[in-house]
Amino acid sequence: ARPRVGYTYNSEHDVDSRLSLLHELTVADHLAVSVSVSESCSVYDAAVTMFLEDTGTLFVVNDGRLVGVLSRKDLLKVTLGGGDTKAMPVTLAMTRVPHIVTITPEASLYDAAVLMVRHEVDALPVVKNDDTGTGFAVVGRVSKTTITRAFVELGQRYTV
Amino acid sequence: ARPRVGYTYNSEHDVDSRLSLLHELTVADHLAVSVSVSESCSVYDAAVTMFLEDTGTLFVVNDGRLVGVLSRKDLLKVTLGGGDTKAMPVTLAMTRVPHIVTITPEASLYDAAVLMVRHEVDALPVVKNDDTGTGFAVVGRVSKTTITRAFVELGQRYTV
Known part of the structure; x- marks a missing residue:
């Protein structure tokens, strides 16, 4: 019997083409601008920068090299203590290199x-x-927001 | 000419089957446990709960009904002010109903x-x-972490 067009295709091929959709998204193509502060910055100034730039994660750099990462959670921990955040160095609150997970622009968004x-x-x-x-030079940022946006874009490409 | 198996299929059909993969994921199937605090709670206690439960968002409830949502960003804003967080009611920092975006369990993860x-x-x-x-009774939570996990699961189903 002659196969009906529309239903006779190699399912292996179909899986591969679906796969590439998600796996072909690269970090480079979804790079967000990174917001950095200097190592000499105070906890207070870092928090203000976080609000002004509306980001959840700051990168702490020294001479162009990445030395630490500061999240809202890190900041909340120290501000809750109630000390003088203007006198507190940001290095006290951040997670330091090498305890930081990084990714390269060539990697896939899936890997991120x-x-x-x-x-x-x-x-x-x-x-x-x-x-x-x-050391590492920071060229950008990917976040769970980046992934959520990519998820929406994938869904939009195949709307009912 | 006879079409080659593996490349002759109705692309409309293919799009539909891809579509369902992502669009069939429901909120109900990816529900995370919600962490709630009472309306009478202090900002300090809310922040401690956030750390203990390791969540980024708390729901503020009164008599089982949702009255507000509290994010790390909301908390950071008030702790940075340097006031006495133990004397400060959580209602001062939260976003109030009806200025809250909610979703139902029947919705798709894509909609979320x-x-x-x-x-x-x-x-x-x-x-x-x-x-x-x-009012609304809270039955769970979905977050950008939920979406990131779903993105990874979709990718794993079609690994090279």
């Missing part, structure tokens, strides 16, 4: 999502090795 | 993602109308 779920973080610094080879 | 992107919130209370019809 896996890392955020596994390490229970809301955002990842997107980094390149800097010219001197002594 | 669209709402979170559009309203720039990290989580939504999943609600049912309560028996008296006077």
Whole structure:
């Protein structure tokens, strides 16, 4: 019998084409602008920057190299203590390199999502090795917001 | 010419089957446990609850009805002010009903993602109308973490 067009196709191929949809999304194509503060910044100034830039994660840099990551959770922990946040250095509250999960622009958004779920973080610094080879230069940010937007875009491409 | 198996299929049909993958995910199937505090709670106690339960969003309830939502951002805003957080009622920091975006268990995860992107919130209370019809009863929570996990699951179902 002659197969009906529309239902006779290799399901292996179909799986592959679905796969590429999600797995072809790259970090580079979904890069958000990173917001950084200097290592010499106070906890108070970092929090103000977070509000002004409306971001949930700040990167702490020294001379262009990534030295730490600061989340809203980190900030809340120290502000709740009730000390003088203007006198408190941001380095006291941040998570330090090398205890930071990073990703490169060439990676897939899927890999970024896996890392955020596994390490229970809301955002990842997107980094390149800097010219001197002594550390990471931050080129952007991906977050759970990035993934949520990508999820919506995938859904929109196949609306009923 | 006879079409090659594997490449001759109705692309409309293919789109529909892809579509269902993402659009068939429901809020009910991805419900996270909601963490609630009472309306009479202090800002300090709410923040402690947030840390103990390791959540980014608390729901404020009164007599089982949803009255507000409290995010890390809301808390950070008031703790940064430097007042006595133990004397400060949580109602001062929260976003109040009806200025809250909610979703029902029957909705799709796609709809939840669209709402979170559009309203720039990290989580939504999943609600049912309560028996008296006077308000919403919270039955769970969906967040950008829920969406990130679902994104990973979709990707895993079609690994290379």
